[in-house]
Amino acid sequence: MCFVRKMEQGRMVLTTYGRSSGFCVDPVEKKPLNQFYPGSSILSFGTAGCNLACKFCQNWDISKSKEMDRLMDEASPEAIADAAVRLGCKSVAFTYNDPVIFAEYAMDIADACRARSVKAVAVTAGYIHPAARREFYAKMDAANVDLKAFTDDFYYRICGGRLQPVLDTLGYLVKETEVWTEITTLLIPGKNDSDDELRAECKWIMQNLGPDVPLHFTAFHPDWKMTEIERTPKETLARARGIARLAGLRYVYTGNVHDEEGGSTYCPSCENAVVVRDWYEIRSYRLSDEGACMHCGAKLAGRFGKFGKPFGSKRIPVRLGVNLGGQSNSSP
Numbered sequence: 001m002c003f004v005r006k007m008e009q010g011r012m013v014l015t016t017y018g019r020s021s022g023f024c025v026d027p028v029e030k031k032p033l034n035q036f037y038p039g040s041s042i043l044s045f046g047t048a049g050c051n052l053a054c055k056f057c058q059n060w061d062i063s064k065s066k067e068m069d070r071l072m073d074e075a076s077p078e079a080i081a082d083a084a085v086r087l088g089c090k091s092v093a094f095t096y097n098d099p100v101i102f103a104e105y106a107m108d109i110a111d112a113c114r115a116r117s118v119k120a121v122a123v124t125a126g127y128i129h130p131a132a133r134r135e136f137y138a139k140m141d142a143a144n145v146d147l148k149a150f151t152d153d154f155y156y157r158i159c160g161g162r163l164q165p166v167l168d169t170l171g172y173l174v175k176e177t178e179v180w181t182e183i184t185t186l187l188i189p190g191k192n193d194s195d196d197e198l199r200a201e202c203k204w205i206m207q208n209l210g211p212d213v214p215l216h217f218t219a220f221h222p223d224w225k226m227t228e229i230e231r232t233p234k235e236t237l238a239r240a241r242g243i244a245r246l247a248g249l250r251y252v253y254t255g256n257v258h259d260e261e262g263g264s265t266y267c268p269s270c271e272n273a274v275v276v277r278d279w280y281e282i283r284s285y286r287l288s289d290e291g292a293c294m295h296c297g298a299k300l301a302g303r304f305g306k307f308g309k310p311f312g313s314k315r316i317p318v319r320l321g322v323n324l325g326g327q328s329n330s331s332p
Contacts, residue, residue, distance in 0.1 A: 035302030046096025
């Protein structure tokens with residue numbers, strides 16, 4: 001959206017810098033990231049605007065907003081990093097709208113987080129120029145990339161973009177960076193859920209990214225400009241998951257539904273469930289601190305650490321601010 005940047009004293013500035021549509025503490029699985037410090041909490045926020053125009057946008061009140069008064073909360077990068085530490089969050093997520101829209105702000109926050117041993121996570125459509133991509137992802141620890149469909153026609157007609165730049169981003173992240181990457185495809189009945197398209201997507205992932213990049217198939221609900229389409233049946237998610245598994249992908253999930261089988265992580269070596277989930281709730285955890293299966297000892301792909309009490313499915317809104325002494329405050 002054009003209002004996000006403006007000319008000021010002969011230079012382009014980000015008008016949303018330091019401003020947010022609101023902060024929440026979420027489970028990391030909600031991003032969704034299932035193999036990036038499972039069970040941990042993540043401080044989530046976004047700004048306003050987007051560089052795509054998806055007719056099915058689930059956060060349209062934020063991403064399509066043209067009103068600066070949508071940005072309710074103000075916080076410096078240091079205040080956000082400090083709040084994450086104080087709230088016990090392993091990571092900070094740039095989400096709700098695409099962080100490439102507020103890249104300068106997100107990158108400064110990532111620097112502040114790194115200084116405090118807090119991870120930075122981009123929840124993104126992956127639609128970004130190669131030069132900006134290198135600079136942006138040099139600051140990130142993890143990303144969930146929304147692969148919206150596997151046809152250019154879908155991207156052009158429904159999202160106002162193109163498919164190839166997203167595939168280029170995925171290839172760059174997996175092959176040329178240390179950014180932990182997971183993929184999400186929202187399945188919209190009759191639009192991007194055919195067997196042929198799903199097979200093509202999974203074949204491309206397998207051939208170009210390898211078997212260890214987690215893939216999430218999530219359920220659509222009617223929203224924004226696509227309210228006439230019904231919700232995605234669980235059977236469609238199960239079918240898609242089966243296609244992905246047959247293609248050789250090792251970590252395939254279903255989301256936005258209660259589905260313990262589809263939400264759980266399985267060891268690709270012995271096939272035992274090592275993280276049992278029901279939506280965002282972890283019911284059982286059988287991995288070592290290094291991410292090794294406690295059944296057979298095989299190491300799983302991902303980022304893992306000491307597992308304590310899982311955060312669960314809570315969503316906790318917080319307000320951030322800075323007092324006169326320069327110390328940040330956060331409160332539920």
